[in-house]
Amino acid sequence: MLAIDRHAWTNRWRRHHPGEHLLLAGGGLVLALTLPPLTAGPLLCLLMAGATVVGAAVPMRAFLGVMALPTGFMLTSAPFLALSLDLRDGLHLSCSPAGATLALEVTLRSLGALSCLAFLALTTPVAELVPWLRRLGVPAAVVEIALLIYRLIFIFAERALAGQQAQAARQGYSTRPRSLKSLGLLIATLFQRALERARRLEVGLAARGYVGELRVLTPERPLSRRRLAGIGGLLLAVALGSVLLDRGLA
Amino acid sequence: MNPVILSARGLEYSYPGGIVALSGLDLEVSRGRKLALLGANGCGKTTLLLHLNGTLKPSRGQVLLDGAGAGYGRQALNVWRNTVGLVLQEPDDQLFSATVEQDVSFGPLNQGLPEAVVRARVAESLETLRIAALAERPTHSLSFGQKKRVAIAGVLAMRPEVLILDEPTAGLDPQGVAHLLSALEQLCLAGTTLVFSTHDVDLAYGWADDVAILGQGLVVCQGEALATLADAERLRAAHLRTPTLLALAVALGFGGGPEDPQPPPRTPAALIARLQSAKAAPTARCPRSPHAFKA
Numbered sequence: 027m028l029a030i031d032r033h034a035w036t037n038r039w040r041r042h043h044p045g046e047h048l049l050l051a052g053g054g055l056v057l058a059l060t061l062p063p064l065t066a067g068p069l070l071c072l073l074m075a076g077a078t079v080v081g082a083a084v085p086m087r088a089f090l091g092v093m094a095l096p097t098g099f100m101l102t103s104a105p106f107l108a109l110s111l112d113l114r115d116g117l118h119l120s121c122s123p124a125g126a127t128l129a130l131e132v133t134l135r136s137l138g139a140l141s142c143l144a145f146l147a148l149t150t151p152v153a154e155l156v157p158w159l160r161r162l163g164v165p166a167a168v169v170e171i172a173l174l175i176y177r178l179i180f181i182f183a184e185r186a187l188a189g190q191q192a193q194a195a196r197q198g199y200s201t202r203p204r205s206l207k208s209l210g211l212l213i214a215t216l217f218q219r220a221l222e223r224a225r226r227l228e229v230g231l232a233a234r235g236y237v238g239e240l241r242v243l244t245p246e247r248p249l250s251r252r253r254l255a256g257i258g259g260l261l262l263a264v265a266l267g268s269v270l271l272d273r274g275l276a
Numbered sequence: 277m278n279p280v281i282l283s284a285r286g287l288e289y290s291y292p293g294g295i296v297a298l299s300g301l302d303l304e305v306s307r308g309r310k311l312a313l314l315g316a317n318g319c320g321k322t323t324l325l326l327h328l329n330g331t332l333k334p335s336r337g338q339v340l341l342d343g344a345g346a347g348y349g350r351q352a353l354n355v356w357r358n359t360v361g362l363v364l365q366e367p368d369d370q371l372f373s374a375t376v377e378q379d380v381s382f383g384p385l386n387q388g389l390p391e392a393v394v395r396a397r398v399a400e401s402l403e404t405l406r407i408a409a410l411a412e413r414p415t416h417s418l419s420f421g422q423k424k425r426v427a428i429a430g431v432l433a434m435r436p437e438v439l440i441l442d443e444p445t446a447g448l449d450p451q452g453v454a455h456l457l458s459a460l461e462q463l464c465l466a467g468t469t470l471v472f473s474t475h476d477v478d479l480a481y482g483w484a485d486d487v488a489i490l491g492q493g494l495v496v497c498q499g500e501a502l503a504t505l506a507d508a509e510r511l512r513a514a515h516l517r518t519p520t521l522l523a524l525a526v527a528l529g530f531g532g533g534p535e536d537p538q539p540p541p542r543t544p545a546a547l548i549a550r551l552q553s554a555k556a557a558p559t560a561r562c563p564r565s566p567h568a569f570k571a
Contacts, residue, residue, distance in 0.1 A: 035414050226369040229326065230372075231372065235354065235383055236382075236386060237350075243394060244378075245375075
């Protein structure tokens with residue numbers, strides 16, 4: 027979570043218009059869901075890895091790190107997709123070539139789609155992305171809450187860590203039962219602190235004229251036609267490439 | 277123009293549970309000056325500050341804004357908060373946006389200013405506090421000192437006539453304090469009235485024009501910094517002490533007596549200069565015994 031956030035704030039493309047990132051990721055997602063997966067999946071993974079690592083200068087390790095966990099899920103569940111269970115005449119478990127192809131297709135389609143999201147998460151700061159949700163029709167209250175939660179996650183995580191370290195320094199985690207008790211106390215304290223903090227935040231906001239709406243400036247980011255054309259071209263190339271390759275395979 | 281921009285008369289306030297925080301407090305804030313609210317921990321400094329911008333409403337007494345009683349309706353509070361800006365002690369209580377620029381833009385946008393003006397105000401406030409380079413940084417990646425300055429910039433961008441700061445130097449390193457004070461000094465020269473709470477007597481002596489000493493929910497005494505801080509007995513009663521520099525100056529004979537018309541030095545550099553000139557002309561003055569002053 028924190029590593030993703032760090033890359034999103036520091037990558038080379040962070041100052042690009044978030045619409046460009048959304049077009050690439052969203053377009054990629056549509057392609058992943060509509061094109062033949064055997065070819066589109068790997069092509070999309072390549073494209074997104076290239077955009078993230080070569081374009082936005084995010085380390086390859088970070089991209090692979092984000093992809094690793096969901097890929098692990100996919101790989102462990104894929105074998106079961108390949109099996110089919112028949113209960114009509116007793117219990118029959120079988121594995122057919124059609125089942126195997128299906129499993130492969132689902133896996134590659136998912137990986138293609140995941141790579142699009144990994145690109146978006148690693149290259150787009152939350153502050154840039156969330157105001158766009160408002161333009162896309164998400165209610166202001168939901169967007170405000172999302173941004174507040176985003177901000178508070180970091181404060182909360184910091185406090186939780188500090189609290190836990192302080193407890194550990196006083197032997198709060200020396201045995202298993204004591205650990206459980208310490209953790210419970212920590213959680214209870216954090217709840218209370220969160221409430222107090224919310225009250226003080228309200229005072230701070232009111233001092234600055236808060237009357238029910240958290241309005242802030244959105245950064246000015248010019249849309250680059252050149253980049254938009256480039257993104258369109260890349261998506262088109264993936265689409266054509268995957269269809270042609272698919273024909274070649276068939 | 278009324279020389280007293282903000283004042284409190286007979287403020288009384290108790291927290292739920294019956295803890296008395298203010299018991300008939302009087303205070304006057306002079307326009308264009310720097311007022312230090314000096315008091316020990318838990319003497320009601322923060323409670324007083326929350327009254328001065330209308331966050332808390334006294335159970336008895338009144339806050340006067342430019343000579344007129346301040347109201348607590350929505351409209352009145354809006355006017356009040358455009359005039360009096362409050363910076364909380366803990367910057368994380370105040371910063372809510374994802375980036376520095378966005379957070380600073382919140383206040384001016386609430387004032388209904390057009391976007392172009394807001395952008396200019398944001399840039400100006402960040403410049404004043406020397407944090408323009410942080411504009412696009414995420415708030416959660418800042419150091420404590422940086423957060424503190426962002427919190428101040430967020431209030432500054434609203435251009436308040438009175439800027440109230442709760443413990444502005446708490447938790448800052450010496451250089452951070454120096455940077456902050458020079459930025460505040462600049463504001464004061466431009467006409468902003470400053471009110472800050474602190475328990476740092478040295479800071480109050482070195483920097484404030486006026487000092488109000490708080491104790492047990494009251495302003496025990498208020499006046500020019502030098503006069504107020506020379507009263508060692510009263511300071512001790514309020515769980516404070518004589519400023520180090522003042523004690524030294526008095527012990528060295530620079531305390532400003534009848535034979536020495538110069539006021540005591542307010543900065544270490546000024547004290548050193550006085551010492552050096554005294555050394556150059558040793559007959560000009562003879563230091564009094566250290567026992568002349570009991571700190």
